[in-house]
Every structure is written in C-alpha cells, then in structure tokens.
Amino acid sequence: MAMMDAVALSEDDVVNGCVLGPHGYVYRPPPPSKQLTIEMQVSVTECRSWREVLSVVENLGDLFDFRNTSTAVHRVAKFSVEAGESKIAQNDSRFPRLLQLLRAKCKDLSAWGLSDASWGMAKMQCRDDEIFQRISLRAQEIVQDLDPQGLAIVAWSFATVGRKDEVLLQRIAEEARSKLDSFGVQNISNLVWANATLGLRADALHADLLRHSLARLDDFTTQELAIVNWAFTKLAYPVGDDWKAALRQRVLRLKEYAPSELSMIAWALATRGDYDPDLLAYIARRSMELMRSFTGQNLATIIWAIATISYKDDPSIDEFLRMALGAIIARAGEFQPLNIALISWGLAKLSFKAEAAFEAMCDAAVQQIDYFAPQNLVQLLWACGTAGYKHESFLRAAARVAKRTIEQFSSQHQSNFLWACARLNFKEDVELLRVVATAAQRKMHEGSPQHLSNIAWAASQLGPQHFQECLVAVLNETSRRIKEFDPPSIMMLSDSLYEANFGGGEIMQVLRGQVQRMGNELYEIFTTGLPRGTRGLCGHQELTEYQRRLRNLGLTTFGYEHTTSLFQQLQLCEGQPWQVAEAMAMPGWTTNARRTTVARRYSLRLGSRSLEDPGTIFTSAFASAQEDAQADFIVVWLGQGKADSPSIGRAGRSGDAECRAILATHEMLKKVKEEEGFSDVSGTLAFHTSGVPCLSCVGVATQFKRHYPKVSFCFTFMNRPLSEREESMTEASAVVPNVALAPKTPRRTDTSRPPPSNGGGVSENYHPGYRTDVPRPPASNEGGMTENYHAGYRTDAFRPPPSNGGGGAVSSPLAGSRSFTCNLHAHAGCLAADAPRPPPSNGGGAWDNYRPVFR
Numbered sequence: 001m002a003m004m005d006a007v008a009l010s011e012d013d014v015v016n017g018c019v020l021g022p023h024g025y026v027y028r029p030p031p032p033s034k035q036l037t038i039e040m041q042v043s044v045t046e047c048r049s050w051r052e053v054l055s056v057v058e059n060l061g062d063l064f065d066f067r068n069t070s071t072a073v074h075r076v077a078k079f080s081v082e083a084g085e086s087k088i089a090q091n092d093s094r095f096p097r098l099l100q101l102l103r104a105k106c107k108d109l110s111a112w113g114l115s116d117a118s119w120g121m122a123k124m125q126c127r128d129d130e131i132f133q134r135i136s137l138r139a140q141e142i143v144q145d146l147d148p149q150g151l152a153i154v155a156w157s158f159a160t161v162g163r164k165d166e167v168l169l170q171r172i173a174e175e176a177r178s179k180l181d182s183f184g185v186q187n188i189s190n191l192v193w194a195n196a197t198l199g200l201r202a203d204a205l206h207a208d209l210l211r212h213s214l215a216r217l218d219d220f221t222t223q224e225l226a227i228v229n230w231a232f233t234k235l236a237y238p239v240g241d242d243w244k245a246a247l248r249q250r251v252l253r254l255k256e257y258a259p260s261e262l263s264m265i266a267w268a269l270a271t272r273g274d275y276d277p278d279l280l281a282y283i284a285r286r287s288m289e290l291m292r293s294f295t296g297q298n299l300a301t302i303i304w305a306i307a308t309i310s311y312k313d314d315p316s317i318d319e320f321l322r323m324a325l326g327a328i329i330a331r332a333g334e335f336q337p338l339n340i341a342l343i344s345w346g347l348a349k350l351s352f353k354a355e356a357a358f359e360a361m362c363d364a365a366v367q368q369i370d371y372f373a374p375q376n377l378v379q380l381l382w383a384c385g386t387a388g389y390k391h392e393s394f395l396r397a398a399a400r401v402a403k404r405t406i407e408q409f410s411s412q413h414q415s416n417f418l419w420a421c422a423r424l425n426f427k428e429d430v431e432l433l434r435v436v437a438t439a440a441q442r443k444m445h446e447g448s449p450q451h452l453s454n455i456a457w458a459a460s461q462l463g464p465q466h467f468q469e470c471l472v473a474v475l476n477e478t479s480r481r482i483k484e485f486d487p488p489s490i491m492m493l494s495d496s497l498y499e500a501n502f503g504g505g506e507i508m509q510v511l512r513g514q515v516q517r518m519g520n521e522l523y524e525i526f527t528t529g530l531p532r533g534t535r536g537l538c539g540h541q542e543l544t545e546y547q548r549r550l551r552n553l554g555l556t557t558f559g560y561e562h563t564t565s566l567f568q569q570l571q572l573c574e575g576q577p578w579q580v581a582e583a584m585a586m587p588g589w590t591t592n593a594r595r596t597t598v599a600r601r602y603s604l605r606l607g608s609r610s611l612e613d614p615g616t617i618f619t620s621a622f623a624s625a626q627e628d629a630q631a632d633f634i635v636v637w638l639g640q641g642k643a644d645s646p647s648i649g650r651a652g653r654s655g656d657a658e659c660r661a662i663l664a665t666h667e668m669l670k671k672v673k674e675e676e677g678f679s680d681v682s683g684t685l686a687f688h689t690s691g692v693p694c695l696s697c698v699g700v701a702t703q704f705k706r707h708y709p710k711v712s713f714c715f716t717f718m719n720r721p722l723s724e725r726e727e728s729m730t731e732a733s734a735v736v737p738n739v740a741l742a743p744k745t746p747r748r749t750d751t752s753r754p755p756p757s758n759g760g761g762v763s764e765n766y767h768p769g770y771r772t773d774v775p776r777p778p779a780s781n782e783g784g785m786t787e788n789y790h791a792g793y794r795t796d797a798f799r800p801p802p803s804n805g806g807g808g809a810v811s812s813p814l815a816g817s818r819s820f821t822c823n824l825h826a827h828a829g830c831l832a833a834d835a836p837r838p839p840p841s842n843g844g845g846a847w848d849n850y851r852p853v854f855r
Contacts, residue, residue, distance in 0.1 A: 040068040049077035054094040061097055070113035070120075073102055077120035080773060086124045106134035111145040114138055115153040122157035143175050148183040151176050152190040159194035166200065173202040180208050184218055189224040189231075196231035196697060206237050211711070215546065217246050222254050226261035233268040248279055257286050259294045263301035270305035277314055277622070280306065290322055296331070296560050297341035300326060303346035306753045321350070325357045332360035333367070340365055341376040344383035357391055362391035369397040377401060378413045378420070385423030395424065399432045406439045411447035414440045419460035424686035437470040444473045449489035456493050460500035471502050479507045487554040490514050495559070519566065522558060522695070525549050526570055526702045534580045535631040536706065547636045550695055557692045567715060572701055575712035578688035580764030588617035589690075596620040596657040597690040600665065604683035604711065607676050611668075611683070631663055632670075633703040636696040658689050658697035658715075662704050669708070682710040689717045693705040 040063055053075045057064075064072070076098065080089035089095060102117060109117060118135050120126065139146070139154050146154065151172050159163055176183070176191060183191075192209050195202060213220070213228055220228070229247055232239050247727045266283050269276065287294070287302055303324060306317060328343060335343070340361045347354045365372065365380055372380075381398055384391060402409070404419060409417065422425075427433065432473055440447075440455055447455070452474050459467035466795060478485070478493065485493070494511035502508075531538035531546050558566060567573045583589065583599035590597050598618040604611040628635040635654045653659060665685065673679050693701070693715075705713050 036063060037065050037068065037390055040064055041071060044068055044071050044075055047075060048079075050076045050083070050085070050089045052091075053079065054089070054092055054098065055590045057095045057098050057101065061101055062102055064105075066108040066110065066113050069098075069101045069105045069117040070109060072098060073120035074116040074121075089122060090126060096238045099126075099131065103128075103131055103134060106131065106138050109135075109138050109142075111142055111147065111150050114142065114146070115150040118154050119156035122160040125161065127161050128164075132158070132163055132165075136165050139168055140171050146172075146175065148176070148179055148187040151179070152183075152194075152782040155194035156190045159197040160701060162198075164200070168193070169198065169200050170202070173200075173205040177205055177208055180212055183212065185219050185221075185224050187215075188213055188514055189220075189227045192231040192235075193227050196234040199235075201235070203237070206235065210237070210239060210243060210632040214243055214246055220250065222257045222261050225250060225254070226257075226264040229268050230264040233271050244255065244274065248276065251279065252282055255286075257290070259287070259290050261597075262287050263291070263298045263305075266302045266305035270308040273309065275309060280309075281314050281316035284314075284316040288320055288323050291327055294327060296335035296343075299327060300335075300339040300342035300346070304342050307346035307349035310827050321347075321352050325354055328354075328357040329360045330694060332357075332364040332451070335364060337365070337368060337372045337376045341372075341379040341383075344380050344387075348383035348386035351387070354387070358384060358387060358389040361387075362394040366393050366397045369394075369401055372401065374405060374409045374413050377411070378416045381420040384418050385420035388423070390424045390426070395421075395426050396429075399426075399429050401433050405431055406435055409436075409439065411440070411443040411451050414443065414456040415451040415458070418462070419454045422458040422461035425461075430466060430529075432804070433462055433466045434538050436507070437467045441470050441473045442662055448479070449481070449485040449493075453489045453493035454497065456496035456500070460496045464500040464502060467500075471497070471500065475502075475505075475507055482507070484512065486554075487518060491518070491555075491562070495561075517775065518553060518555070519558070519562060521549075521553060521847040522566060522698075523569060526566075526699060529701055530699070530706065531634050534703075535634060536632075538634075544777075546634060546699075550636045550699060551638060553695070555695060557694050558698075560692055563692055563698070563717070566698070570698075570702055570705070572698075572705060572713055572715045575684045575686060575714040577714050577716040578686055580688070580718055583688040586615050586617050588619070590619055598657040598661040599688045600661045600686070602665070602683060602685040604669075604681060606669070606672055606681050607678035609672065609676055609678075611672065616661075618657045618661040620657040621655045621660070623652035625652050628652035628654045631659075631700075632666060633663065633700045633707075636699060637695060638696055653694065656694060656697050658687065658693045659700050661687055662697075662700050666707070668705060680710065681708050684712045684714070686714040687716070689715075692717055712784040 040060060043060065044053060045054050047056060053072055057072055076089055076095075077086075080086045100498070102121075114135065118132075118139075121131060121135075135154075136158075143151075150478060155169060155172050158168065172191075173195075188209055191204065194200075195206070209228075210232065217225075225247070229239075232243075262283050265278065269283075283302070284306075303321070306321070332340070344358065344361050347357060362384065363378070369377075377398055380394075384394070388770065406414075411464070418433075418436055421433075437459075439454055444452070455467075456471065456474050474493075475497070489510055494508070494515050497508060498513070525546065529549055530547055531542050535543070557563060564573075578599055578601070586599050588597075589599065596619065600613060600618065602611065602617045604612045625637070628637065631654050635652065637653055654663065669681055673681070689699075701713070701715055705711075
C-alpha cells in the first residue's frame with residue numbers, strides 16, 4: 001500500500017492514459033507527436049455536432065493536449081447552444097470526461113486556448129468552480145500574452161457566469177489600459193459590459209474606454225452603441241455632455257435596431273434622468289416598427305423608461321403606448337411576473353387609460369400568482385389602485401398569497417399593500433386586514449415617515465376598528481421620530497388620524513400644529529410675501545425671496561380640503577363656479593391624467609368694450625425653465641420635474657394647465673388694454689381644473705387677483721377620479737431590478753459582422769472562433785429582471801389628505817398675522833358639489849424612483 005501511495009497517479013497521468021500496474025509500476029504512454037496533436041485537432045474541428053465532439057473525447061481524449069482540449073470545449077459549447085441543447089450536452093455521460101481533461105490542462109493553456117476554454121464554459125453556463133479557479137490562475141500568469149480580444153473574452157466569460165474575481169479583473173484592467181490602442185470597438189463593448197455586469201469600479205480604465213469610444217463612435221454598431229452606453233450608465237460613470245451629444249447623433253443616424261438595443265438605450269436615458277423628447281420619440285417610432293418581435297422584457301423596460309421620466313405631449317409616445325396596449329392584451333399570458341409588474345406600474349404612473357390591458361395582466365397574474373415575489377405582487381396591486389382598476393379575482397388571489405407570505409413583506413410592501421386595498425375599497429376580507437395590521441406593527445420601526453402616514457390613511461379608509469393597535473404603534477413611532485417627518489407625511493398622517501377619530505394625545509396636537517403653521521406660512525407668502533407687481537416691476541431680491549419661501553415649504557400642493565380653505569381666505573372662489581359635469585362635457589376636456597385640464601370662461605368689461613368667453617379648454621404641456629422665467633407672473637419650481645435639478649432637464653411650472661390658462665387670460669387683457677387705452681378691468685372670471693392646483697399655480701392665481709382687483713375670480717377644482725393621477729407621484733427607489741443581457745462575444749478583426757438578432761440584445765449568428773475561420777457563438781443569456789427591489793418615496797412629492805373625512809377645524813392664530821383655518825369640510829363656494837373625492841392620488845406606495853438595470 002505504501003509503495004502504491006508513493007507512485008499514485010497524478011491528475012495529468014489519469015487524463016493522459018497512464019496505468020498503474022503491479023508492484024507500483026506505472027505505464028506511461030509516449031507523449032503524442034506534433035503530427036498526432038494536429039490529427040486530434042482536425043478530428044475535433046471536423047465534427048458537426050456536440051455529440052460527435054464528445055465521441056472523439058471519449059475515444060481519443062487521452063491523446064489530447066491543451067489545444068485539442070480547449071477546442072473541444074469550444075465546439076461542444078458552440079454546437080449545443082446553437083441547437084438549444086446545452087443542458088442535454090452537460091448531462092451526457094461523456095461530458096465529465098471533457099471537464100476532467102480541461103481541469104488537468106488549464107495550467108498549460110495558451111492565450112488562445114484560455115479564451116476558447118473560458119468562452120465555452122461561460123457559453124454553456126457551466127459553473128465548475130475548480131475549472132474557473134484554475135482558469136483565473138492561468139490567466140493571471142499569462143495576462144501579458146492575452147491580446148485585446150483575449151482580455152475581453154476572459155472578462156466577458158467571468159461576468160457571464162457571475163464570478164467577480166477582483167484580482168483577475170484588476171489585472172485585466174491594467175493590461176487593457178496598456179493595449180487600448182489595439183482594441184476594436186467590440187472588445188471595448190465586451191470589456192466594459194463585463195465590468196458593469198459585475199459592478200467592478202475601474203475608473204482609470206473606464207475613463208480611457210470612454211475616450212476611445214467617443215473617438216470611434218462612428219464605428220459602433222447599434223448593439224455596441226447600446227451596450228457601451230448601458231454599461232457606463234450601470235456603472236454610474238459620469239460620461240459628460242460630449243458623450244451624450246455624440247451618442248444622440250449616432251443613435252438618430254442608425255436605423256436598424258434590435259428590440260433589446262432600443263430598450264437598453266431607453267433604460268439608460270431614463271436612469272440618467274436625461275430629458276430628451278426627440279430622442280425618446282425616435283426610440284418609440286423604431287419600437288413600433290419592431291413591436292411584433294418585442295419580448296415582455298423589452299416592452300416592460302421601454303414603458304418603464306417612458307413612465308420614469310414622465311414624457312408628455314408627444315404623438316409618437318402616445319402612439320407607441322396605444323400600440324403597446326394591443327401587444328399587452330394579446331400576449332399578457334406570456335409575460336413573467338416582473339414584466340407584468342413593470343408594465344402595470346408604467347401605465348399607472350403615466351395614467352394611461354388601459355382597462356383592457358389591466359384586465360389581461362390581472363388575468364395572467366391570477367394564473368401564476370404563486371410565482372409572484374412580494375414586491376412584484378405589491379407593485380401590481382399598487383398599479384391597480386393607482387389606475388382605479390378593481391379585478392376581484394386578482395384581489396382575492398393576492399389576499400390569499402399575502403396572508404401566507406406576509407412575513408416576507410417589508411414595511412414598505414405592507415404599507416403599499418394596505419394603501420392599494422384602501423384605494424380599491426377592498427375591505428371585505430377582515431382576516432387579511434388584521435394579518436397585515438399585525439405584521440405592520442412588528443416592522444413599524446423599519447418604515448419611513450411616508451410608510452407610516454400611508455398606513456394611517458389606509459386604516460382610516462378600511463376601518464379603524466381593525467387597526468387600533470397598529471395605529472397606536474404608528475403614533476408611538478411618530479413620537480420617537482417626529483424630526484424625520486417631511487411636510488407631506490405630516491399632513492397626511494395628521495389628517496388620516498383625525499379622520500379615523502383617533503385622538504393621539506400630545507403627538508396629535510404636534511401634528512395638527514405643524515399643519516396649522518404650514519397653512520399660516522402659505523397665507524403670509526400669498527399676501528404680504530407676494531411680489532408687488534409683475535416680473536418687470538418687482539425687484540430681483542423680492543422675486544427670489546418669494547420663490548425661496550414657497551419652495552422651502554417642501555410641498556407641491558396643500559391638499560384637497562386645505563387648498564379649499566386657503567382659496568376662501570385668499571378670495572379666489574368668488575362668483576359663480578363651474579359645474580363639474582358642465583366643464584367635463586366641454587370639447588377638449590381630457591381624461592388622460594398625464595395632462596391637467598382647465599376650463600375657463602369669463603364675462604369682462606374694459607371701458608366700453610365687453611369681452612365674453614363661454615368656455616375654453618387648456619391642457620398642460622411641457623415648458624422649460626426659460627419659459628418660467630419669461631412669464632409676467634412669478635412661477636415657482638417646486639422640486640417636481642424631469643430631474644432633481646432646478647434649472648436643467650426639468651419641466652417648468654408654466655406648462656401647468658392652470659398657469660397657462662391664467663397667463664393666457666392676462667396676455668389677452670394686456671393686448672386689449674393697449675388697444676382701448678383703458679386699464680380698468682371688471683367682470684367675472686371662472687376656472688375649473690381637473691386636479692388640486694400646485695402651490696406655484698395658487699401663487700399665479702393670487703398675483704392675477706391682485707393685478708385685477710375688480711374681477712370676480714372663481715377658481716374651483718376637483719380631486720382626480722381613480723383613473724387619474726397627479727404628475728407628482730412619489731417614486732420607487734432603492735435596490736433595482738436587473739436585466740441579464742450579454743453582448744456579442746469578441747470577434748477577430750477579419751471576421752464579418754452580421755446583423756443583430758431580435759433576441760436579448762445579442763447577435764445569435766456571429767461566433768468568433770479559435771481561428772479566424774472557426775466561428776464561435778455569442779452569449780444568448782438575456783435572462784430576466786431580478787425581483788430584488790423595494791419602493792421608496794420622494795420627499796418633495798405631496799400626498800393629499802383624505803378627502804372624505806369629517807368636519808371640524810383647527811386654528812392657531814399667529815401673532816401679527818391672520819390665522820389660517822384648517823377646515824376638513826369642502827366649502828361650497830370653492831368646491832363644486834358634485835366633485836368626486838377619492839383618496840390621495842400620490843399617497844400610496846408609488847414606485848417612481850424605480851430603476852431597473854441590466855445584469
């Protein structure tokens with residue numbers, strides 16, 4: 001036994017056909033000659049199927065050297081993937097012999113053999129830890145021998161199988177920088193894709209790759225363009241304006257895109273927050289041409305991108321969404337849970353009327369309800385609540401799953417779930433309400449202030465009797481963290497607890513006191529703090545101080561009932577109001593809530609001239625910051641728009657329908673006054689708008705009233721119906737879903753470039769090989785978005801208070817100023833009696849900051 005142990009066969013002995021004989025004798029066959037090695041290579045390359053290759057491995061494998069072994073791995077991968085039989089090949093009884101050969105030969109692999117072997121293993125998704133460890137060690141030993149294609153292939157292979165070998169990748173990054181002048185555009189795209197997929201920060205390399213990409217952008221195909229732009233965005237690498245401008249020009253020049261490429265470009269555009277209507281409209285037009293070949297993932301990503309940046313007023317976008325509805329309705333049964341969740345979220349965020357699409361998606365969701373992760377389930381439920389679509393079967397199925405898996409729900413999921421149930425008035429399942437309420441108590445400490453206020457509002461709507469202990473927990477947590485609460489959360493929590501008749505003691509007084517102070521501050525801003533004249537007549541300091549005070553409140557609107565009370569005190573609801581039915585019957589009144597609608601009418605007199613308008617409709621439209629600055633009345637950006645920047649890439653408030661209507665009336669009166677030579681205007685003017693006006697528009701209305709004191713000004717509004725939402729919905733953020741998408745495998749410089757396929761952003765026809773005449777297939781793993789995300793909220797997004805609460809007022813006069821009265825009853829003079837009052841439009845688990853990424 002000792003002698004046998006002393007001469008035990010090594011791994012190389014075994015794979016080379018050595019035999020252990022009697023008395024420790026080892027028979028070692030002679031090493032294969034060069035001619036035999038060539039013959040083995042020919043025997044492998046002449047095979048036309050993976051089965052033939054494995055037969056050669058089985059019969060002649062003990063004669064293989066490292067070249068024959070790497071070529072065999074490459075060929076098995078190539079043929080099996082092309083035939084869609086990769087798993088079958090790996091389950092073949094002869095496949096372990098091939099892996100055994102590769103393990104033994106890794107230490108001898110040449111640069112080309114290394115790239116062949118790593119590519120083949122990654123292509124088949126064969127995650128053999130020992131082999132990849134040995135490939136890594138060998139790659140580090142010969143990294144200087146790897147050419148640009150070899151460097152890119154090895155990085156791509158490790159990224160494809162999800163192995164983040166930082167030591168190897170850093171060595172590759174260092175070597176790549178020294179050889180970057182020899183990199184082809186596909187080598188660049190594969191290397192940066194690998195780093196982005198694995199989340200590897202190599203800023204020095206990425207700066208060089210960006211510079212080289214910018215210099216050679218005209219050489220990029222649509223796929224390479226989409227991948228490189230996606231990768232820099234995924235890495236959050238600052239690309240700069242030069243890249244954005246050059247990318248835009250190149251994208252607009254190219255015409256032939258694959259669906260996955262369009263979805264990647266749209267994703268990057270939305271993720272960076274770049275507001276470029278023309279570019280997204282171009283993507284929409286190209287997408288319509290390819291709609292038949294869109295996967296659920298492609299469709300979901302583009303709808304997500306459109307909704308994330310909230311594009312408006314573009315016929316191409318509207319046409320794309322209408323066409324997408326047809327695809328959704330016809331193919332919803334093919335969509336995965338995450339696709340359904342993303343598409344429903346996007347349509348709800350855009351407030352695009354799509355009841356048939358929601359019906360199809362809910363039907364599909366019921367069929368696969370047990371496969372929904374909590375976040376996908378809650379997201380679809382939130383979308384239904386936001387869109388006002390109630391699907392009984394889906395609600396019952398969602399309730400069944402929630403009761404079984406409630407412990408897997410985060411605090412955010414719980415609050416969003418309750419919010420959606422309240423929006424849809426789904427409260428007959430008392431057991432469900434109590435299960436969620438009990439679970440919410442246990443995770444109350446994890447919830448943000450917005451989550452706590454959402455729970456309180458939902459409890460007030462679903463029946464406070466089911467949530468008594470939960471509401472106590474909300475109050476206790478609020479008392480502990482009151483300094484963390486932003487103004488919208490304070491308002492919603494205060495009004496919700498008040499409506500639920502929940503006393504709350506001292507903390508309730510604190511909350512109501514803060515709402516009171518906000519009301520008094522708004523009254524002061526719109527009276528003593530209002531600029532004394534139009535833009536040309538007031539000083540710069542006066543203008544900026546007004547804007548600063550209004551923006552610093554942290555509110556977008558002041559809520560339904562509170563704005564009503566404010567209008568009463570500002571004398572903005574005098575005279576005869578519109579009737580809601582009359583306004584909504586006007587030609588041009590839209591139910592598309594991506595646009596606010598305003599109905600205007602007036603009967604005015606200026607000197608001897610009478611001016612009459614029986615009814616005109618205004619709708620919201622995109623306006624720039626420059627247009628805000630040109631308006632006669634002072635417009636205030638409130639932190640809502642296309643990006644979190646006060647001056648770049650955002651939508652101006654002068655595009656709001658209320659502002660447009662008031663400014664148009666002012667410009668008309670200015671012109672008439674010049675013609676008539678009179679400045680004294682009197683009469684009546686009435687506006688009715690489809691939603692609660694933002695505070696900027698309230699300020700514009702107040703400025704108009706001050707400028708025309710003899711005009712009886714009546715401004716009424718309504719909360720949007722359940723099918724409509726305000727633009728300032730809160731956003732979902734935090735961990736983002738991933739889309740697994742691999743680029744083409746690197747090619748040799750003399751190989752052809754085929755058109756991209758319509759799959760997951762990869763060319764399925766191009767296969768760079770061990771030699772330039774031996775093609776090698778690309779990665780086809782387009783995967784699906786992961787489901788590891790959770791919703792978040794933008795602190796600057798206001799959520800209106802409950803609209804159907806009881807009366808009562810809380811007032812707290814401030815010394816030296818008129819007090820603001822918080823009245824929870826609608827005032828008949830300001831609010832049309834037939835105006836519906838649904839629950840808050842943006843108070844629930846909105847998902848606006850949601851950022852899918854590609855893996």
